Amino acid sequence: MRNLGPVLGDSWRLLKPYFFRSSERRLALTLLIGVGLMSVVQTELGVLTTFWSNLFYNSLQQGNQHAFMALMFTWLRLPSGWIMPGFLALALLQILIGCLALFVTEYLQIRWRKWMTGDFLQRWLADRAYYRISVTGDPEGVGTDNPDQRLSDDIASFCGAGANVRPATDTLSLALGLLSNIVSLFSYVIVLWVLSRHVALFGLHLPGGLIWVALLFSLGGTLLTYAVGRRLIALRFFQQRYEADFRFGLVRARENTEGIALQAGEHEEYGVLQKLFTAIRTNFIKLLRRMLLLNATTISYSQVAVVLPYLLVGPLFFAGRMTLGTFFQVAQVFGEVQGAFSWFADSFTTLAMWRATVGRLATFDRAVQAARNADAAGISIRTGSDGYRLQDVSLALPDGQHLGMPLSATFTPGHDTLISGPSGAGKSTLFRTLAGIWPFATGHIEGPPGSSLFLPQRPYIPLGTLRHALCYPNPEHAVAPDAVQRALEDADLAELVPELDTTDENWVMRLSGGEQQRLALARALLAQPDWLFLDEATASLDPESEGRMLAMLKRRLPGTTIVSIAHNPAVAAFFRQHLILGGEDGTLQAAD
Numbered sequence: 274m275r276n277l278g279p280v281l282g283d284s285w286r287l288l289k290p291y292f293f294r295s296s297e298r299r300l301a302l303t304l305l306i307g308v309g310l311m312s313v314v315q316t317e318l319g320v321l322t323t324f325w326s327n328l329f330y331n332s333l334q335q336g337n338q339h340a341f342m343a344l345m346f347t348w349l350r351l352p353s354g355w356i357m358p359g360f361l362a363l364a365l366l367q368i369l370i371g372c373l374a375l376f377v378t379e380y381l382q383i384r385w386r387k388w389m390t391g392d393f394l395q396r397w398l399a400d401r402a403y404y405r406i407s408v409t410g411d412p413e414g415v416g417t418d419n420p421d422q423r424l425s426d427d428i429a430s431f432c433g434a435g436a437n438v439r440p441a442t443d444t445l446s447l448a449l450g451l452l453s454n455i456v457s458l459f460s461y462v463i464v465l466w467v468l469s470r471h472v473a474l475f476g477l478h479l480p481g482g483l484i485w486v487a488l489l490f491s492l493g494g495t496l497l498t499y500a501v502g503r504r505l506i507a508l509r510f511f512q513q514r515y516e517a518d519f520r521f522g523l524v525r526a527r528e529n530t531e532g533i534a535l536q537a538g539e540h541e542e543y544g545v546l547q548k549l550f551t552a553i554r555t556n557f558i559k560l561l562r563r564m565l566l567l568n569a570t571t572i573s574y575s576q577v578a579v580v581l582p583y584l585l586v587g588p589l590f591f592a593g594r595m596t597l598g599t600f601f602q603v604a605q606v607f608g609e610v611q612g613a614f615s616w617f618a619d620s621f622t623t624l625a626m627w628r629a630t631v632g633r634l635a636t637f638d639r640a641v642q643a644a645r646n647a648d649a650a651g652i653s654i655r656t657g658s659d660g661y662r663l664q665d666v667s668l669a670l671p672d673g674q675h676l677g678m679p680l681s682a683t684f685t686p687g688h689d690t691l692i693s694g695p696s697g698a699g700k701s702t703l704f705r706t707l708a709g710i711w712p713f714a715t716g717h718i719e720g721p722p723g724s725s726l727f728l729p730q731r732p733y734i735p736l737g738t739l740r741h742a743l744c745y746p747n748p749e750h751a752v753a754p755d756a757v758q759r760a761l762e763d764a765d766l767a768e769l770v771p772e773l774d775t776t777d778e779n780w781v782m783r784l785s786g787g788e789q790q791r792l793a794l795a796r797a798l799l800a801q802p803d804w805l806f807l808d809e810a811t812a813s814l815d816p817e818s819e820g821r822m823l824a825m826l827k828r829r830l831p832g833t834t835i836v837s838i839a840h841n842p843a844v845a846a847f848f849r850q851h852l853i854l855g856g857e858d859g860t861l862q863a864a865d
Contacts, residue, residue: 345361406640505560515553586603662684801830804836
């Protein structure tokens with residue numbers, strides 16, 4: 274497989290943290306070793322079963338009812354003194370080990386997925402990596418699209434604990450399958466070597482002849498399978514990517530139903546979703562054609578593998594030089610050796626899916642790490658001033674386009690400031706820069722030691738109860754119930770007080786834009802920050818309500834300095850200073 278080294282390196286970097294660095298590493302390694310040992314035991318039981326099969330068929334050929342009944346229900350003492358367990362004992366042992374191995378494997382997989390999901394979530398959310406990735410993108414072009422799929426589907430596929438994960442397509446199952454085949458190869462090769470001592474192939478007495486036939490046959494099948502199926506890796510990768518894009522489009526349509534309905538955009542949305550689905554269909558047709566060709570190859574190969582050992586040793590049986598039991602044992606052991614040699618060919622489709630999963634997770638992991646290693650913003654805000662002091666701050670867009678002239682200004686505590694300017698002047702970009710999250714700004718900013726709260730135009734309302742949304746990001750128990758109720762009342766949302774603890778309510782869909790903005794203002798009342806920055810956070814309100822909310826904020830938060838971006842000139846009366854962006858320079862002016 275092309276570029277196998279990088280794929281194995283990526284998979285090692287993904288699994289190493291849990292098994293060798295996490296707090297669960299001892300339990301994880303213990304479970305992993307236990308599962309591996311049980312896989313080895315199951316393989317050796319399979320080897321023992323081939324000898325049982327030899328004795329069983331010989332008892333039928335010889336008409337030995339005593340041996341037949343003993344091999345079925347009890348045990349049979351051999352002339353060498355060894356005891357062969359009966360079918361019941363072997364079957365019971367296989368069932369017990371199989372069930373235990375399944376339980377331990379599933380238990381390890383869910384613990385692994387839980388830890389890995391938590392680790393990825395923590396690193397993705399830390400240092401605002403999620404935000405930096407969203408605005409800077411990914412140099413590799415494949416690592417950051419649809420992070421929800423990376424954190425859900427891909428981690429589940431990699432670890433193997435998920436309702437949508439196909440059997441034996443995860444890392445642990447593949448590793449155990451490889452281990453089992455290696456053990457099978459060594460175990461069955463010894464048996465087949467012994468059985469091949471008296472087997473002449475095409476009149477030639479070649480030591481271990483059956484082994485060489487199995488090896489050559491498997492090698493040919495493996496090379497043919499790889500040649501036919503190597504394109505599956507890329508096709509699987511993009512199939513899952515297109516599926517994720519389609520799901521994302523459906524989610525966006527669901528979350529914006531009102532906007533689509535008001536603008537009668539159903540036809541356009543249908544076209545967009547159809548375009549996304551067309552990418553799925555086009556890639557799937559390519560995938561289907563390649564899968565049909567690969568399946569035709571592997572099925573033909575498997576059918577030949579079934580009859581090949583019988584064709585090789587059949588003449589010896591009919592010549593009376595081989596017992597019926599040995600005949601079936603040779604065929605069974607030959608099949609196991611050939612299957613072990615052919616593990617790559619038999620698992621090629623699964624390996625293609627696994628490699629695509631590893632590729633997506635690895636690129637996402639690198640993108641997160643790169644975002645965390647980079648500066649949190651283009652400007653490092655230092656604490657050393659009683660207000661916000663900006664010196665030669667230059668704002669830019671991700672494409673490098675600069676917004677206006679460098680800005681120097683000072684926001685003084687107690688001096689509420691209004692920021693205005695034409696669209697595109699950089700008001701929201703300045704808002705993000707002051708918050709410390711914008712990576713495309715240069716200059717120097719000194720900030721105050723107190724707390725600051727930034728409210729964007731579109732408030733974020735998390736999942737959960739209304740009380741949870743109000744207290745966010747603090748836990749509900751950290752805020753007094755009467756304070757929550759009063760905050761709602763002051764934000765003109767008193768009618769929602771009885772529904773504070775209502776569950777299963779989609780508040781984003783339930784509340785209007787103005788109600789959502791007033792909910793965010795109520796959140797500010799609970800937070801009581803030293804500085805409150807508003808990026809058109811009252812723009813969805815009518816002028817009367819906007820003025821009432823600003824007056825309420827100044828009354829309820831007397832110790833808070835408010836810096837607001839707004840277009841409504843009527844709100845200027847609430848502010849002592851006015852910063853106008855978009856001119857030749859940005860300077861603070863006293864409000865009229």
